[in-house]
């Protein structure tokens with residue numbers, strides 16, 4: 227996908243689920259029928275302009291009430307099984323914000339791979355176990371996206387809310403500032419290390435219908451795909467990486483393309499024996515593309 231096209235998708239993913247703009251003017255929340263639907267994005271329910279619900283907030287709500295989140299879990303499973311993490315790469319507003327922050331001229335650093343495990347602890351601990359035991363939405367209480375598009379607007383718009391500020395609010399603001407600051411130096415730190423929605427979708431990257439395919443015959447191992455990748459990974463080494471956002475930026479290289487699990491030969495490699503390039507090699511490449 228071209229750079230501009232992805233930015234347009236990300237812009238739409240930010241604006242359309244948050245197009246109840248009168249919420250900011252009237253300091254009110256949209257309460258219509260769309261609010262009963264989960265978006266496939268980390269987009270706070272409490273944002274004054276939000277039309278849809280946040281899937282993580284929905285999962286937590288069921289944990290708090292001790293019921294099985296069939297609807298939220300089913301919605302996420304259908305999206306994940308279809309496109310893996312693609313909504314992270316192409317639509318999510320909080321991911322878009324981190325992409326933009328990384329464009330700022332600042333000291334740049336890489337993130338250790340082991341930090342990815344932290345997002346699964348956040349998912350299991352803060353979204354499932356602790357809310358179930360304490361009957362409180364602990365992830366939502368701390369979520370930096372919620373602070374940015376829910377907490378801060380309400381504190382600005384409503385005097386009553388401002389008078390209720392407690393220490394926890396400043397903890398949330400400090401966490402948001404930390405994410406904003408680190409996003410100028412590291413590619414998508416929150417998505418890679420802390421987001422429970424990204425953690426759920428990443429479980430589907432290996433098996434989703436949509437897949438990234440890599441052509442071993444034409445790849446020169448130049449590493450340019452890693453340089454443009456918003457999460458700093460090398461798709462030529464692992465094209466089903468759970469960290470891959472399926473943003474498709476790397477498909478600007480002809481050795482990578484979007485395909486489906488049904489496509490056994492996405493690059494149209496020759497299937498007849500050829501001099502110096504036997505069928506064994508072609509089968510080997512095909513197996514690599516669909517492990």
Ligand code: SF4
Nearest residue numbers: 314318321417421424
């Ligand atoms: S990992 Fe979370 S914050 Fe990042 S793009 Fe995906 S849903 Fe959005």
Ligand code: SF4
Nearest residue numbers: 445446448449451479
């Ligand atoms: S996939 Fe393309 S950009 Fe990446 S290493 Fe191979 S040739 Fe280079």
Ligand code: SF4
Nearest residue numbers: 455470471473474476
């Ligand atoms: S590997 Fe390619 S599709 Fe995946 S996140 Fe990186 S650039 Fe995007």
